[in-house]
Amino acid sequence: MTISSNLSSFRQMHTDYIKRLFKTILLVIVLSLFNLQLINASELDYELVAEPVGEGTYVFIGSTKYFSKKNGGNIANAAYIVTNGGVIVIDTGSSYQYGKQMREYIESTTGMSIIKVFNTHHHPDHFLGNQAFKDVPIASLQGIVNTIDSQGEALNTNLYALVGDWMKETVAYSPTEVIAPGKMTVGGHEIEIIALNGHTDSDMAIYDHTTGVLFAGDLIFHDRTPAVANANIQNWLNSIRQLQELDYKYLIAGHGPVTTDQHAMLQTNDYLSWLHETLQSALDKGLDISEALQLELPKRFQALDILHEEYKRGVLQLYPSMEQAYFE
Amino acid sequence: MTNSKQLKIHSILKTNKPLQPAFKIIFNLLLLATVNIAYGQPIVDPLDSPSWDLVHKLILSNEAVVFDDRVKVVVPDMAEDPMNVPVSVNVDGIGEIEEIRLFADLNPIKEILNFHPGKIEPFIAFRFKVQQSTPVRAAARTKDGVWHVGGSWLDATGGGCTAPSMGRTLDNWVDTLGDVKSRLWSRADRPDRLRFRIMHPMDTGLAPGIPEFYIETLELKDKHGELLAHIESYQPVSENPFFSVDLESKLFEGIVLYGRDNSGNLINQVLQ
Ligand SMILES: [Zn+2]
Numbered sequence: 313m314t315i316s317s318n319l320s321s322f323r324q325m326h327t328d329y330i331k332r333l334f335k336t337i338l339l340v341i342v343l344s345l346f347n348l349q350l351i352n353a354s355e356l357d358y359e360l361v362a363e364p365v366g367e368g369t370y371v372f373i374g375s376t377k378y379f380s381k382k383n384g385g386n387i388a389n390a391a392y393i394v395t396n397g398g399v400i401v402i403d404t405g406s407s408y409q410y411g412k413q414m415r416e417y418i419e420s421t422t423g424m425s426i427i428k429v430f431n432t433h434h435h436p437d438h439f440l441g442n443q444a445f446k447d448v449p450i451a452s453l454q455g456i457v458n459t460i461d462s463q464g465e466a467l468n469t470n471l472y473a474l475v476g477d478w479m480k481e482t483v484a485y486s487p488t489e490v491i492a493p494g495k496m497t498v499g500g501h502e503i504e505i506i507a508l509n510g511h512t513d514s515d516m517a518i519y520d521h522t523t524g525v526l527f528a529g530d531l532i533f534h535d536r537t538p539a540v541a542n543a544n545i546q547n548w549l550n551s552i553r554q555l556q557e558l559d560y561k562y563l564i565a566g567h568g569p570v571t572t573d574q575h576a577m578l579q580t581n582d583y584l585s586w587l588h589e590t591l592q593s594a595l596d597k598g599l600d601i602s603e604a605l606q607l608e609l610p611k612r613f614q615a616l617d618i619l620h621e622e623y624k625r626g627v628l629q630l631y632p633s634m635e636q637a638y639f640e
Numbered sequence: 641m642t643n644s645k646q647l648k649i650h651s652i653l654k655t656n657k658p659l660q661p662a663f664k665i666i667f668n669l670l671l672l673a674t675v676n677i678a679y680g681q682p683i684v685d686p687l688d689s690p691s692w693d694l695v696h697k698l699i700l701s702n703e704a705v706v707f708d709d710r711v712k713v714v715v716p717d718m719a720e721d722p723m724n725v726p727v728s729v730n731v732d733g734i735g736e737i738e739e740i741r742l743f744a745d746l747n748p749i750k751e752i753l754n755f756h757p758g759k760i761e762p763f764i765a766f767r768f769k770v771q772q773s774t775p776v777r778a779a780a781r782t783k784d785g786v787w788h789v790g791g792s793w794l795d796a797t798g799g800g801c802t803a804p805s806m807g808r809t810l811d812n813w814v815d816t817l818g819d820v821k822s823r824l825w826s827r828a829d830r831p832d833r834l835r836f837r838i839m840h841p842m843d844t845g846l847a848p849g850i851p852e853f854y855i856e857t858l859e860l861k862d863k864h865g866e867l868l869a870h871i872e873s874y875q876p877v878s879e880n881p882f883f884s885v886d887l888e889s890k891l892f893e894g895i896v897l898y899g900r901d902n903s904g905n906l907i908n909q910v911l912q
Contacts, residue, residue, distance in 0.1 A: 473797060598825035598833040600765035600884035602714050602728035628720045632767075635882065639821040639837055 356409050356478050358386050360417050365562045365570050368394045369525045372405075372414060376536035376568055376617035379406075379437070384478035385471055386410060388437040391527055391564050392418055393520060395499025398427035401448075402518060402527045402564075404441030406471060408482040411441025428498050431487050432529030432566065433515045434459035435542075436467040442485040452487040453507050455514025460486045495521070508555075510548025511538075511566075517555060524561030531555060534568030534576035535615050537622035538583055541629045545588040552581050568617075583613060587623075591631060595638045601631045683707065687775040687791055691745045699743045699750060700779055704786045710734050711790030713742075713778045719770055719796035724878050728765035729755075729778040734788055737762040739781045744794070746774035747876055748846055754872040760860070760887035761831055764871075767878040769844065770796045813841060818899075822911040824892045831886035834860075836897060836911060844875040855881070855901045863894025 362370035371391040375383045385406030393400040399418055404411045418426065431439045431452040439460060442450055452460075464484030472479045493507035502521040509515050511530045518527040530539065531551050556577055563571050565580075594604040605627050613619050685692035686707050696702055712730045719725045731737050740762060742752040748771055755764045762780065770776075777791030822836035838855065845852025858871040868891060873881070892911075899907030 598823065598827065598835055598884070600726070600728060600835070601767070602716075602726040602765050605716060605726065606714065624716055624718075625720055628716065628724075628726070632724060632882075635837075639823065639835075 356384065356480075358384060358405075358410055358413050360386075360410075360413050362392070362417065362421070363570070365391070365525055365564060366523055369520070369523055369562070369564075370394070371564050371570060372417075373569060374405075374437070374567065378618055378621060379471065379474040381474075381476045381478075383475075384410070385437060385440075385475040388435075388530075388567055389564060390414060390438075390441070392426075393499075393501060393523070393525070394422050394424065395427075395501050397499030398425050400498055400501070400503070401426055401429040401445065403432055403438040403529070404429060404445060406437040406440050406475070407479050408441065408443045409478055409480070411444030414441060415444050429487075430516070430518060430527075431456055431460070432518070432527065433512045434463065434467075435512065435530060435539075436464075436471045438529070438566070439464070439487075440468060440471065440479075440482055440484065442487070443481075443483060446485065449489045450485075450487040451489040451491045453493070453505070453514050453516050454490050455507075455509075456512075456516060457487045457490055459513065460484060506554070508551035510544050510546070510551045511540075512542045513544075515551065517551075519558055519560065524559070526555065526558055526560035526563050528555060528563060528565055530566035532563065532565040532576050532580050533583075533616075534565040534571060534579065535617060536565075536567040537613070537616040537619045538580055539567075539622060540584075540587065540626040543584075543626075543630070545584050545630075548584055549581060549588075552577055552584075579616070583616060586610065586613075587626060587630075591627065591634055594631075595634055601627065601635070604631055687777075687793060689745045689775045692775075695743055695745050695750055695777070699741055700787050705779065705789050706786055708734065708780075708788035708790055711740075711778050711780050711788050713776055713791045715776050715792055715794045717795060719794055722770050722796050724767045725770055725776075725794060725796070726765070726767050727752075727776060728884075729763065729780075729790075731762040731778075731780045731788070734780070735782055737780045737782060740764070741779045741781075741787075742777070743779075744768075744770060744774045744776050744876070747771055749844060749875045751874040752776075752876045753874060756870045758867060758869040759862075759891070760869045760885055763831070763884075763886045765884040766881055768876045769878055770794060770876070772796055813839070817841075818901075818905055818907050820897055820907060820909040820911070822897070822909075824889070824895075824912065826889040826892075832889040832892070833884060833886055834892070834895070834911065835882065835884045837880060837882045838897075838899065838907060839880050840901065842875065842877055842879045842881060846875075853901065853903060855899055855907075858883075858897065858899040858907070860885075860887075861896045861898065862891055863896075865896075868895070 360372050362372050365371055371389050374387045374389055377383060377387060379385050390403040390405050399422055405414055426448050429445045429448050429450040434456050468482060468484045491505055493505045495502060495504045504519040504521060506517040508517055508531060515529055515531050517529055517531060563576055565576050605624055609619060609623055710733050714728045729740055737757055740755040743750045752768050773795050775791050776794050777789055779787040779789045781787050816839040819839040820836055825833040840855050841853055843850050843853040852875055854875045855873050860868040862868055895911045897909050897911055
């Protein structure tokens with residue numbers, strides 16, 4: 313066996329390797345084209361099915377995960393109330409596609425038209441479907457309308473990056489009607505608009521006195537870790553206290569399953585209180601943000617979906633501003 | 641230490657035909673010629689970065705390195721805010737550390753900060769800017785001149801280095817330039833701590849129309865004026881940087897922070 317024959321066998325192996333590499337690359341290209349084809353063929357279907365909540369109220373329950381290309385941004389709950397005068401929609405999902413599919417589902421199952429849309433707050437998973445309801449009054453509080461006006465398009469762009477194709481043709485469409493807190497009659501239902509804040513600068517809860525259903529928006533998360541990116545935790549806790557006073561039959565949280573009791577409220581309250589105390593005590597101990605990120609999370613929060621992910625996101629958002637206040 | 645590159649090549653060859661002894665020798669010679677040697681062992685980047693060789697040359701002048709888990713670099717899995725990515729470096733159990741260099745292989749400006757711990761602990765934490773997903777590394781030089789390198793990958797969607805600093809949009813950033821706030825903690829259950837924040841835009845020079853403007857050096861001195869530790873910082877350190885370092889509380893009294901930015905502005909503040 314000579315060295316040169318070894319080298320030529322090496323060259324042979326090398327050529328074989330290159331050939332196989334090309335075959336693999338070709339296969340990958342063909343498969344990914346096929347995959348794209350599949351996505352187009354499925355028409356980006358959210359496969360929405362509404363779940364009844366008592367009599368005449370329905371909810372599309374979203375995933376309790378974070379935005380992904382897989383869930384297409386369908387991570388929040390959107391609901392509707394069927395009244396004698398038509399349908400009231402509460403939140404419109406994360407994209408134009410979502411809004412359209414939601415509307416088709418509602419109109420085909422109820423045979424009625426939509427008379428009013430409400431937006432509970434400015435987060436993209438709750439209002440980016442507005443575009444599908446341009447011919448209907450879309451109502452919200454002044455603060456929410458202002459934030460959608462100023463940040464809506466940036467939130468939309470960000471969601472394009474997170475969920476991709478599902479966002480096609482989506483633009484941020486602001487509410488068309490500014491409403492004041494208090495009671496109003498819509499389609500014969502006595503609807504109470506409750507102006508709160510804490511999850512964001514302006515959050516709107518809706519209490520339907522006719523059915524006893526409370527639409528809490530993102531002031532309540534159920535079995536899903538609360539998102540605190542725009543939160544003021546003290547204000548949020550105050551808002552939860554106000555909601556706890558209401559005598560509701562059903563509670564529809566912004567994320568997670570429907571409940572009839574206080575469980576989801578207590579859960580959200582517990583997590584937020586714990587988070588605030590934990591970060592405050594981390595600051596008191598002189599911890600850097602990178603150390604706060606690594607703190608151990610209590611076992612009792614294991615029921616909350618995407619706990620670690622959302623905790624970290626929360627620390628990254630809240631700690632710098634808490635530090636700022638602490639060092640002033 | 642795993643040797644993934646070597647394993648990969650071996651397995652490619654194995655799928656063709658069994659290795660023959662003479663070929664093995666040639667193969668190993670080729671391999672040795674393409675990798676760096678420290679302590680007689682081939683070095684393969686555990687983070688499998690495309691630019692390890694480049695940063696080894698640029699940041700560490702091709703000096704002897706060893707990848708070492710005892711150099712702990714903590715970054716979040718995902719940079720939520722590419723302008724403010726928390727990082728901490730802690731070196732434990734490899735003796736006296738003369739210098740720690742922090743860098744991000746794939747950042748447009750790779751250097752982040754050089755830390756000379758001197759008389760304080762080999763620990764530092766702060767926030768920095770990233771432009772894209774990148775390995776974030778710390779190289780800690782021991783007395784024998786060897787760089788012990790640790791690090792991890794940071795996932796980022798980008799934009800942190802080419803965005804103007806936020807403070808630029810406020811009118812009064814000039815008024816607060818160089819202001820320092822600090823706190824000291826004597827702690828029973830862990831090392832004593834100093835945290836300080838300096839008001840400074842820390843502009844990278846990569847945002848259109850905004851020249852680079854950043855703190856270049858920081859020094860901590862004790863009440864007698866003796867140097868405790870010093871830092872050379874680079875453009876990627878976040879705006880209004882916030883540092884955490886560990887030192888014995890007996891050094892707290894009269895500790896002073898000195899600094900200078902690339903425009904010659906000076907910092908001189910007693911910390912408390
Ligand atoms: Zn929300």
